[in-house]
Amino acid sequence: MSSVLAKFSVAATLLFVSMSQPASANPLPTLALEKRGCYGGFPFNHLHGGYHHDLTSEVLSDITSTCLAAAGRTISSSSPFWRCTNWQETNSWKETCFSDCEDGCAALPKDYGAALCGLGCDPNCDTGPTYGYNRIDWAIEMRDGGADKVIDFETCVNAFKTELGGCQSGSEQYHDGFWFRIDPAQGGC
Structure with a gap:
């Protein structure tokens, strides 16, 4: 009897662990992402209101436009790059x-x-009605006394893709000396 209970306990533990792992619809590489900066709030897949199965391609497009706006700028502690992009709600909750x-x-x-x-x-x-807009808040900053540095398009895209691939509700951390933040949120800019 104890052997059966032990097997059941192991099976239940494995099932619980597999079910508690978040499923990611993002086929993006996580590289060496330290999930110390993952947020637990509003997920990317809710940007249009309600739940959408996968908005990765739309968020990637927003990453591209954000990085085009940032590329070539000198980022310093007194001159960060901040941006907010609106996402129209097309579905009700x-x-x-x-x-x-x-x-x-x-x-x-x-x-x-x-x-x-x-x-x-x-x-x-x-x-129910749709409620207007949701948003993504973006930031590229120099923190902890880092020297002024020009952000290039490739560094920007790779960093934001890594964050998107690792955290479904946005995140923040350092990449190539810059501090990056991508944060989906309710309400417009």
């Missing part, structure tokens, strides 16, 4: 209200009235 209701009812045990619960799900439920 309740756009799946009917399927969410049905899924919730289907998860109930039959003796708790799952069938009756489903009758209360309204296929014409109020999906």
Whole structure:
């Protein structure tokens, strides 16, 4: 009996560990990313409102335009590069209200009235309005007394891609002597 319990305990632990690992839809390299700067808030995949399965290509496009704006600038402790880009919400947070209701009812045990619960799900439920804009806040800075330095396009793109690939809710850390931050957030710029 204890052998069966031990096997069950190991299997349950492995299942829990595999389920607790965040799944990333980003096929980007994480390189040597130290996740000391990962944020735990608003994720990139919510930038258009609601949940989108993968906005990596759109965020990569925003990285390109941000790095084009930054490239060639001298970054110093008194002259950082800060930028905010708006992302229009195109979906409401309740756009799946009917399927969410049905899924919730289907998860109930039959003796708790799952069938009756489903009758209360309204296929014409109020999906709610969109709320305007969300944003990404960007920063490239020199910190800790670093010497003034010109940022080039390639360094900028590689750093922001690394941050995007490592953290679904934005992050910050040093790359090539610069301090980079990419932070998706609710509300417009």
